[in-house]
Amino acid sequence: MAIETQSNRIIQMQKVCKRYGALTVLQNLDIDIESSEKVALIGPSGSGKSTILRILMTLESIDSGRVVIDGESLYDIHEDSTGSSVSKQQVSRIRAKVGMVFQSFNLFPHMSVLRNITEAPIHVLKLSREEAEQQAVEFLDLVGLQDKINAYPAQLSGGQKQRVAIARALAMQPKIMLFDEITSALDPELAAEVLLVLKNLARKTDRTMLMVTHQMHFAQEFADRIIFMEQGKIVEQGSPEKIFNHPQKERTRSFLKTVLEAT
Amino acid sequence: MHFRSSSEIGTLCFLRERLTVNENIFDWAFALSLLPKLLDALIITVTATVMGMALAMLLGLLWAVLKKSKQPVMYWMATTIVEFFRSTPLLVQVYFLFYVLPDAGLRLTPFQTGVLALGIHYSAYLAEVYRAGIESVPKAQWEAAEALNFSKGHTFKAIILPQALPPIIPALGNYLIAMFKDTPMLSAITVLELLQTAKIIGAETFRYTEPLTLVGILFLILSLISARMIRFMEKRYGY
Amino acid sequence: MTEIFSWLPILLSGVKTTVLLTVGAALIACPMALIFGLARLSSHPSLYLPSACYIEIFRGTSALVQLFWFYYVLPHFGWKLDAFSAGVLVLGLNIGAYGAEVVRGAVQAVPREQYEAAQALSFSRQQTMTRIILPQAFVAMLPPAGNLMIELLKSTALVSMITLSELTFKGQILRASTLKSTEIFTITLLIYFLLSLCISGAVRKLERYVSYAKG
Numbered sequence: 001m002a003i004e005t006q007s008n009r010i011i012q013m014q015k016v017c018k019r020y021g022a023l024t025v026l027q028n029l030d031i032d033i034e035s036s037e038k039v040a041l042i043g044p045s046g047s048g049k050s051t052i053l054r055i056l057m058t059l060e061s062i063d064s065g066r067v068v069i070d071g072e073s074l075y076d077i078h079e080d081s082t083g084s085s086v087s088k089q090q091v092s093r094i095r096a097k098v099g100m101v102f103q104s105f106n107l108f109p110h111m112s113v114l115r116n117i118t119e120a121p122i123h124v125l126k127l128s129r130e131e132a133e134q135q136a137v138e139f140l141d142l143v144g145l146q147d148k149i150n151a152y153p154a155q156l157s158g159g160q161k162q163r164v165a166i167a168r169a170l171a172m173q174p175k176i177m178l179f180d181e182i183t184s185a186l187d188p189e190l191a192a193e194v195l196l197v198l199k200n201l202a203r204k205t206d207r208t209m210l211m212v213t214h215q216m217h218f219a220q221e222f223a224d225r226i227i228f229m230e231q232g233k234i235v236e237q238g239s240p241e242k243i244f245n246h247p248q249k250e251r252t253r254s255f256l257k258t259v260l261e262a263t
Numbered sequence: 264m265h266f267r268s269s270s271e272i273g274t275l276c277f278l279r280e281r282l283t284v285n286e287n288i289f290d291w292a293f294a295l296s297l298l299p300k301l302l303d304a305l306i307i308t309v310t311a312t313v314m315g316m317a318l319a320m321l322l323g324l325l326w327a328v329l330k331k332s333k334q335p336v337m338y339w340m341a342t343t344i345v346e347f348f349r350s351t352p353l354l355v356q357v358y359f360l361f362y363v364l365p366d367a368g369l370r371l372t373p374f375q376t377g378v379l380a381l382g383i384h385y386s387a388y389l390a391e392v393y394r395a396g397i398e399s400v401p402k403a404q405w406e407a408a409e410a411l412n413f414s415k416g417h418t419f420k421a422i423i424l425p426q427a428l429p430p431i432i433p434a435l436g437n438y439l440i441a442m443f444k445d446t447p448m449l450s451a452i453t454v455l456e457l458l459q460t461a462k463i464i465g466a467e468t469f470r471y472t473e474p475l476t477l478v479g480i481l482f483l484i485l486s487l488i489s490a491r492m493i494r495f496m497e498k499r500y501g502y
Numbered sequence: 503m504t505e506i507f508s509w510l511p512i513l514l515s516g517v518k519t520t521v522l523l524t525v526g527a528a529l530i531a532c533p534m535a536l537i538f539g540l541a542r543l544s545s546h547p548s549l550y551l552p553s554a555c556y557i558e559i560f561r562g563t564s565a566l567v568q569l570f571w572f573y574y575v576l577p578h579f580g581w582k583l584d585a586f587s588a589g590v591l592v593l594g595l596n597i598g599a600y601g602a603e604v605v606r607g608a609v610q611a612v613p614r615e616q617y618e619a620a621q622a623l624s625f626s627r628q629q630t631m632t633r634i635i636l637p638q639a640f641v642a643m644l645p646p647a648g649n650l651m652i653e654l655l656k657s658t659a660l661v662s663m664i665t666l667s668e669l670t671f672k673g674q675i676l677r678a679s680t681l682k683s684t685e686i687f688t689i690t691l692l693i694y695f696l697l698s699l700c701i702s703g704a705v706r707k708l709e710r711y712v713s714y715a716k717g
Contacts, residue, residue, distance in 0.1 A: 059618050096624050106619035110637045110714045119633060120623035152714055172623055288578055350652060350698035351691045352659035355670055359691065362683035447566040451663060458567055471574040479563045479571055486562035 008035040010176060010208050011056065016065030017079075018051055018232075025051045027232040029065070035175075036206040040219035040240075043229035044255065049212040053178040056210070057100045058091055069094050070175060096124075099174030103181040105161040107153040107168070113140070114149045117168045125172065132171070139167035142204075143197045159190030163197055170201075179211035183218075191215070198222065216259055220244055228252050294473040297464060301477055304460035311378050311456060312443045318382025319442070320435070323389025328419075330394060341390070348387035354448050356380050361452045377449035385442050392434045396427035436493035440486055447478075457481065509676055509686065516672030517693060523589050523658040523668060524697075528651065530594025531601050538598065539605025553602065560599035566660050568592045573664045589661035597654045604646045608639040641712055648705030652698050659694075669693060 011033040018026040025048045033039055041049040054060040055067065058074070064081065067074040072094050077083035086094075107116050117136040121127045127135070140146050143163035153161055162182055169177060179198070183191035195218050202209060202222055213219050219226055219240065226243040228236045236243065236252045247253045329341035348356070357380040364371055371379065400423050408418040450459035461474035534556075541553035560568065573588045583591065612635050620630040662671035673690040677683050 057618075057622050059621060092624060092626075095621070098622075100622040102615065102619065102622075104615055106615040108616065108619070108634055108638075110641065120625060123629055123633065124624045124626075154714075168623070347691075347695055350656075350702075351694040352656040352670065354659040354662070355673070355687060355690055355694065358670075358674070358677075359683075359687040362677060363687065366683055444564040447564045448660070450566075458564070458570065462570070465574065471570075472578050475567065475571045475575050479567050482564050482567060483559060483562040487558065490562075 009033065010035040010037075010070050011210075012066070012068040013052070013055075014066040016055070016067060016075075017063045018048070018055065018060065019063050025232050026055075026062070029232065029234065031227070031234070033208060033210065036208055038202050038209045038222060038224045039211070039227060040223035040225075041210070041212045041227050041229060042214070042216065042219055042255075043235070046231075047229040048232040049229055050180050053100065053180050053210065053212060056176070057098055057178055058095050070097050096172070097175045098178065099169035099172050099176070100178040100180065101162070101165050101169050101182050103184050105153075105158070105165045105185075107161055107165055109153050111152075112149070113145070113151050113153070113156070113164050116153070116164060117171045120168070121171050136167070136171060139170050140164075142170070142201065143167045144193075157190060158186045159193045162186065162190075162194045166194075166197060166201070174207070176208045176210065179209065179213070181212050181214065183213070183215060195222075214259070216244070216256065228255065230255075289472060289476070290470070293468075293470065294477055297474055297477060300460060300464065301457060301474070301481065304455060304457045305481060307374070307454070308443070308446045308456040311374065311381065311446050311449060311454070312439065314378045315381030315385065315442055315446075316435075316439050318378065319385035319389050319438070322382060322386030324393055326386060326390035327393035327397065330390065331397070345387045345390045348384055353380065353384045353445055354451060356384055357448055357452055373449070373452045373454045376452060377446075377454045381442055381445065381449075384445075385438055388438055388441075389435070392431050392438070393427070395434075396431035397423060399430055400426045433493050433497040436489065436496060440489050440493070443489075444482060444486065505680070505682075506685065506689065509680075509689065512672050512676060513669060513689065513693065516667060516669035517697075519586075519666065519668040520655070520658050520670075520697070523586070523593065523661060523666075524651075524655050526590035527593035527597060527654055527658070530590065531596075531598040531650075531654065534595060534598030535601025535605050537602075539602035540609070542602060542606050543609060556595075557599045557602050560596050561603070565592065565596045565657050566663065568596060569660055569664060585661060585664045585666035588664060589658065589666055593654060593657055593661070596657070597650055600650055600653070601647065604643055604650065605639070607646075608642040609635060611642055612638050641709075641714070644705060644709050644712070648702060648709075651701045651705065655697055655701060656694070 009032050011031065013029055013031040016026050016029045017024070029048070029052070031052070041052065043049055051060060055062055056069065062075050062077065064077045064079045064083075066076045072090060073086060074091070074094050075083075075086070108119070111119060114133065114136055117139060118129070118132040121132040121135065122129060137146065137149070140149060143166055145160060145163055145167070148156060148160060148164070153164070156164065165182075182198075183194055186194065195215065198211075199218075199222060211219075211222070221240075223240055225237060226240050227234055228243060228247075228249075230251060236247060236249045242248075243252065244256065247256060326341045326345050329337050330345070332338050332341070357377065360371075360376050360380050360383075361373070364376065404422055404426065405418060408422045413422070446456050447458035449456050450462065453459065455463075457478045461471075461478045464474040465471040538553040538556050541549040542557060544550050544553075569588060569592045572583060572592050573585065576583060576588075616634055616638065617630060620634045625634065658668060659670040662668055662674065665671070667675075669690060673686050677686050680686065
């Protein structure tokens with residue numbers, strides 16, 4: 001099954017529909033993301049932002065539409081629910097290209113920080129323990145937590161947990177990183193330390209990054225492109241400059257006004 | 264829902280298959296003729312369970328209240344009693360009461376002794392259930408009652424217990440089933456419950472297969488029905 | 503008072519059998535609980551149906567009835583067991599069925615997010631189970647498993663009713679020969695209490711040893 005890759009689009013979503021029972025979460029959604037692009041998804045709760053990330057991470061399936069990740073087809077389902085399904089190997093190949101950081105950290109509580117980071121590289125990527133640990137130290141360095149290498153998750157603050165989770169995802173060397181409201185469970189001060197790490201990271205790597213956030217200022221600094229969504233549809237998208245300073249749609253304006261006034 | 268019922272049908276299918284495969288060994292007509300006797304015994308079993316449970320609920324509440332006591336002696340006593348009753352075999356407790364009470368001048372029938380033993384043994388478990396129930400009532404409720412100048416006793420009776428009881432109903436139900444399944448131990452002191460009746464039939468007819476299998480099936484059916492009822496209550500009262 | 507010391511050797515020989523029964527049954531119960539508890543969670547009917555049958559039958563009928571059935575009825579089907587083997591087998595299967603529910607509950611109590619995190623790191627299903635889920639579930643299993651061990655110890659007394667000469671049986675014999683009911687049954691109960699305390703102490707030690715969230 002050959003899928004032609006136009007230019008360097010790493011993520012293509014076409015006419016993606018997702019429903020939970022009677023509730024439609026995504027409606028004929030089209031998103032293309034270029035390789036190494038940094039994209040922020042914003043919008044009111046329930047607009048389907050997180051669902052997009054969960055679909056790309058293969059945590060959720062879709063009802064119809066087409067999803068291609070790095071030239072490999074993940075879904076191609078017609079509206080009458082017929083279509084090709086991909087093999088297990090293909091799913092795991094795609095999954096290996098994507099990493100995700102969750103809102104609730106989801107560190108493994110029974111493992112030290114070091115093992116949280118090395119477990120998957122050792123057992124999935126089959127790196128040697130030395131390699132994996134050396135790499136883990138580097139990533140911990142990047143998130144500023146070398147001194148916590150032997151701590152357990154329960155001994156860390158929320159912000160520290162989230163930074164470990166970022167290091168853990170990076171250790172799998174994914175081409176695409178997904179960040180799902182990673183500061184929503186944190187106090188402002190702790191959120192700031194996580195965002196700082198993320199900003200450094202965005203500057204240093206050419207990884208494709210996709211984040212869902214409620215922190216407008218951060219989205220503005222971090223992203224090449226902002227996508228504003230509501231009710232499973234894209235309302236408006238463009239550069240941060242355009243979205244935040246010259247929004248075209250009335251709905252975008254009113255949303256930004258409410259959000260920015262609240263913070 | 265669908266999942267549960269199919270698993271239970273599976274259970275019954277499994278049983279029937281076992282029995283029909285060995286048809287020459289399992290005499291259905293004989294088994295049927297035993298049913299009236301066993302149903303009489305079932306009534307005794309259920310009566311013992313219900314009476315034992317009533318006693319356990321009263322005693323359990325007593326232990327739970329004593330454990331809440333601020334006096335160290337009371338607390339220590341109740342804790343030890345609960346631990347001791349819970350950590351030693353019901354069967355030995357049954358023997359203890361059966362042989363020791365008459366020595367102490369208290370003459371009880373085997374049935375009464377059995378009910379007493381069941382009640383005492385399970386009161387230890389119920390004390391913990393009550394404790395969990397009482398602790399599930401927010402501290403603010405005590406404080407609110409105090410603010411209204413209620414006495415401690417009145418607060419407990421009128422405010423705390425009514426809130427603590429509904430959530431523990433499923434747990435009480437589970438212990439009721441557990442106690443029901445422990446009643447065969449009373450056969451050790453000749454109470455004519457299900458197992459003792461089956462043993463007597465076996466001794467008289469030299470056939471143990473039918474009576475013992477029937478007793479097992481009766482227990483299984485009643486346990487499954489009661490478990491279903493408890494799940495219903497669990498949904499209703501939540502925990 | 504001195505006669506108590508003459509009873510002790512007899513009672514202690516019963517303790518030996520009681521302990522052997524407990525350990526033997528536990529060795530059957532643990533693998534049964536793990537296998538059937540996990541099978542019960544499967545979505546394959548060929549896995550969860552047999553496991554549901556096993557769990558419902560052994561939890562739904564009385565342990566003592568099961569013991570009599572295995573001891574008196576199984577020989578008719580051509581499978582003869584001595585009292586000790588019947589005791590170990592029945593108690594092992596009985597506690598194993600309760601243990602399967604403990605295993606199931608503990609695995610289900612691991613938050614769904616842990617599966618998602620494992621999936622996001624490309625762990626296979628089997629790796630997710632053995633490396634992420636089960637180690638966490640194991641810690642949650644320990645306290646209820648410890649309670650089950652005490653239930654197991656207590657239920658070994660039942661095997662006296664099919665004439666195995668363990669602690670309760672020895673107590674009965676002593677009572678019949680001395681008629682000192684109060685003293686003998688009090689000592690018997692105290693011995694069981696001590697054994698229970700040993701089990702709960704050991705489980706607590708184990709809990710401390712495996713607990714990871716050192717806060």
